[in-house]
Amino acid sequence: MKALIAKTYLLADKIFDFLAPIFILLTRLYLAQVFFLSGLTKISNWQATLSLFQNEYMVPVMSPTFAAYLGTACELGFPVLITLGLGSRLVLFGLFLFNLFAVFSYKFLWTPDGAVGLTDHMQWGIMILMLLCTGPGKLSIDYLIRRFYLKLDN
Template identity: 45%
Template sequence: METTVKYLITAPARILNALRWDLFLVLMRFYVGYQFWKAGMLKLNSWDSTLFLFEHEYRVPLLSPWLAAVLGTVGELLFPLMLFVGLAGRLGALGLSVVNVVAVISYAHVIFSAGFENTVNDHWIWGLMLLAVMVFGPGKLSLDYLINRYRGASEPY
């Protein structure tokens, strides 16, 4: 009886210990995905302002302002969904990494000026979080893991 009680009391700690890296990955996925999701929703909900900014403020190389606005908005809405559920998580992280880099490049004339240091730091932090998902995958708390487990495949997921 005492062993059973001890087992039940320590079970949550054992589960958390076994899943700690996966919990960390899911928290990172949600945090960084939410940052881009908010930006995508803002662009979508104020489309005229978005087009104006892409035409006059953002300096996206090689793309027309309209195409850059569409691709940026789609990327900021699609890739976070992939991270949230962990479906093609590495691809979602790679896609958001591209969006992140393009955002820094296209707005470098502002974010690298004095007073905007925290903005650059945010992009570094998001980039490192996305790199962790690309390297380690989305973790066991993801659809990728469940699909591969169902298929009988081993990592990488």
């Protein structure tokens, strides 16, 4: 019985070791899609984007115009790097801060009507933190750099 439990455990372990990089990649792709599509929405109607940053998003420290350019650049640039798995942890940290900034600067999310949006941002934040902790996985350029240039296998 003990041997059967051990074999079952090892088999399940191998299956999940095989599946983990695929699900990590799918998580990266999902996050990339969410933020990239948001960036595309911003550039599709730039005047509306500027209006949102001037009237809705209460971004401290920087001008609304600069915040609009920076936010749009982050939403279009970070997803490309996340998809490739290049500079992943640094980019994910930036994306986490960006997401956090969005939650606190867009007061609508804190109203009953904005609760769904707040939940979305919280879920994205959890996914980003998960990827920050695990890394981008074996299906990433970061993994290739780590393996071939740094001679590290994990």
